[in-house]
Amino acid sequence: MALAQSFIAVEPDSHFPLQNLPYGVFSSRDNAVRRIGVALGNQVVDLCALSNAGLLRGQRCQWHDCFRQASLNSFMALGRPEWREARAVLMRLLDKNEGRLRDDTILRQRAIVPMEEVTMHLPAEVGDYTDFYASREHATACGEMFRGHENALNPNWLSLPVAYHGRSSSVVVSGTPIRRPRGQVLGPGGPPASLQACSVLDYELEMGCLIGPGNELGEPVGVAEARDHMFGLVLLNDWSARDVQRWEMVPLGPFASKNFATSISPWVVTFEALEPFRCDAPKQDPEVLPYLREAGRHSYDIQLEAAIEAQGGGGGTVTRSNFRHLYWTLEQMVAHHTAGGCNLRPGDLLGTGTLSSAATGGAACLLEASRNGANPVALAPGVERTFLCDGDAVCLSAHCQGNGFRVGFGECVGRVMPARAGQ
Amino acid sequence: MALAQSFIAVEPDSHFPLQNLPYGVFSSRDNAVRRIGVALGNQVVDLCALSNAGLLRGQRCQWHDCFRQASLNSFMALGRPEWREARAVLMRLLDKNEGRLRDDTILRQRAIVPMEEVTMHLPAEVGDYTDFYASREHATACGEMFRGHENALNPNWLSLPVAYHGRSSSVVVSGTPIRRPRGQVLGPGGPPASLQACSVLDYELEMGCLIGPGNELGEPVGVAEARDHMFGLVLLNDWSARDVQRWEMVPLGPFASKNFATSISPWVVTFEALEPFRCDAPKQDPEVLPYLREAGRHSYDIQLEAAIEAQGGGGGTVTRSNFRHLYWTLEQMVAHHTAGGCNLRPGDLLGTGTLSSAATGGAACLLEASRNGANPVALAPGVERTFLCDGDAVCLSAHCQGNGFRVGFGECVGRVMPARAGQ
Ligand SMILES: [Ca+2]
Ligand SMILES: [Ca+2]
Ligand SMILES: [Mg+2]
Ligand SMILES: [Mg+2]
Numbered sequence A, B: 001m002a003l004a005q006s007f008i009a010v011e012p013d014s015h016f017p018l019q020n021l022p023y024g025v026f027s028s029r030d031n032a033v034r035r036i037g038v039a040l041g042n043q044v045v046d047l048c049a050l051s052n053a054g055l056l057r058g059q060r061c062q063w064h065d066c067f068r069q070a071s072l073n074s075f076m077a078l079g080r081p082e083w084r085e086a087r088a089v090l091m092r093l094l095d096k097n098e099g100r101l102r103d104d105t106i107l108r109q110r111a112i113v114p115m116e117e118v119t120m121h122l123p124a125e126v127g128d129y130t131d132f133y134a135s136r137e138h139a140t141a142c143g144e145m146f147r148g149h150e151n152a153l154n155p156n157w158l159s160l161p162v163a164y165h166g167r168s169s170s171v172v173v174s175g176t177p178i179r180r181p182r183g184q185v186l187g188p189g190g191p192p193a194s195l196q197a198c199s200v201l202d203y204e205l206e207m208g209c210l211i212g213p214g215n216e217l218g219e220p221v222g223v224a225e226a227r228d229h230m231f232g233l234v235l236l237n238d239w240s241a242r243d244v245q246r247w248e249m250v251p252l253g254p255f256a257s258k259n260f261a262t263s264i265s266p267w268v269v270t271f272e273a274l275e276p277f278r279c280d281a282p283k284q285d286p287e288v289l290p291y292l293r294e295a296g297r298h299s300y301d302i303q304l305e306a307a308i309e310a311q312g313g314g315g316g317t318v319t320r321s322n323f324r325h326l327y328w329t330l331e332q333m334v335a336h337h338t339a340g341g342c343n344l345r346p347g348d349l350l351g352t353g354t355l356s357s358a359a360t361g362g363a364a365c366l367l368e369a370s371r372n373g374a375n376p377v378a379l380a381p382g383v384e385r386t387f388l389c390d391g392d393a394v395c396l397s398a399h400c401q402g403n404g405f406r407v408g409f410g411e412c413v414g415r416v417m418p419a420r421a422g423q
């Protein structure tokens, strides 16, 4: 069967073919109102305009109204049957053989906006943001640096998906400049600490799962039902101030070292679009407890990359990894998160943790890639980094390679601005 | 000068005299709509009804519209000049010498609702909840139990107000039943861990500060301006599953051991009402860094109590403490929280941490009071506890004692329900 194609042109290496249709929230030059769209090639299809024009009709009655909102939370709350129908209707409407929108010049003018004319916003209001630590490669590498080879993994690491609560107010959309934070750090001579600009600023290449329907407080989500609560994935950069982190994190975990910014990509790729790229997750040994045990443990074959671009040019790729290396699955994260009764809400964000691979060049943050600053990483001839410099832009990207098409995530970019002047 | 009094009767030991006027969100038997009120004696004054009747007018134009909302977030966002005017207008309107409401029988019928007829709701939508660890007595007692006397305080504790991000979705209002969580715990024989009902469930007596106007991402709030960002205080119970906490918390801090529920009291006592009860905060030694240094370090003389009431009767007070013992001030918490650029939003919640006193009976959680279960605490003849039993209700209360009146917080109550059946 030939690949379905849209009447909107899509290059073969585009991240956004008809098979993807990721959701996002945008405004445009002509219209400052935030509204929901899908990406298709280099265009954004305005779902609010299509809904108003009466083109989004199906058996189920709720989803087309959600497309008139300024965030995806209401749509996320509906659940998979509604999402599936919305996707089917959109794929049909945008197909090259379907004339309703294709032949309506006036509506096309209104509802199809070139990507260079839009500003992207956060796709959802994030009620709570949780960051996991689910890559065995990353946890091992960090553990070896600070505790030695024998004690690399903490005793609980293979037993539960370790996580901490992050800061939701400072989750920002790709493109937002990242101010280098000031914070309390301990100098090499020991106490007293001082307040200064972070000198070891890092990125963490992660993915973020946006939650669909929530659960009631006190009602755990079983691992077998967890997928019904997962709407889609974005790229996530968990900016980290390593010096601040080292001084503050015992005993209650990272706080000011992480809460100054977390960037996510604007286009939410649904699990429907990711379905063709399911693959096996790594084997878990020892066997996990029953509440985390899955009949078929699935992951996704998503190629990941992190690049640093120095201001004024120069730079290159630091990290090449793949989502499939993740030891704990998203379903296990949801089951563990809710096992004690904690409620998730539509739009909540679960970060996977730094997504490293064991291969050379697979370290997904500079702490790991530079062995805590000991080995500078070469970006390009004459350009190397241990940690981030002012003016550096970190660009995360990801895609799944299909047969003749890609399902991609676009980019998650943030440029480092100099710290504010000190007191 | 005689104490101002209302035409609504207020008992001398009431928590809610005219001098308090705490804000809350309620619905009533006759009207399920959530709306804003103030507590006065045993009555709730419906500010939505007064606003609609045109009785809430001042020089400033925004605050009376906020009283038509279903949460206090908009009012909190306005800032102190608006709060002060609202308070002055309400104190005048409710004064026994002011006839406009007093003599309007029909409006009084509509706008003054007996407390026993109302249901209280969360006062604000909590965007982010942060829990500090700011009591030196508590941090020392916990440290001694787990690390011995010499290393009781972590090296960073006197240098910064330690905190972690908590879970905002599971912040619940007083009265909400608390389901004993299940979670991963390590048995006495060591690994493997198992999923079971928490066997050492605890309360933590804390207070919570609700944030007023927020700050922009990247723009720290100086310690001298921090007070302008603080709206009011509530009681807070940070329910804690100690066995889950012990197993999970290294290295990223508490997660499932805390995120199943946090209770707060429904009435937000403003800093205007607390003004007469300002007192000195404990001396800080060593001197703190400049960004945390305050010209006048102030605290509040707020008497705190935690009692356990067993199902079917029996029980008594476990904790007697005072807010004034807190080593770090609320202003310092706000300054530290935002020093790296983290943004606070109206309605955000900052927990103080377990608020212990050094006196006998001053331990503000059972972990500390029972020395981790070694010394059962006597509640009443024949009734003792190491940790919470199913059916126990924990009741936190607090008040400031004035000359002939009290400014009180009411209660923050939660009863422990048995855990869900296991798999
Ligand atoms: Ca992370
Ligand atoms: Ca606490
Ligand atoms: Mg972050
Ligand atoms: Mg809690």
Ligand code: NI
Binding pocket: A061, A062, A064, A065
């Ligand atoms: Ni409809």
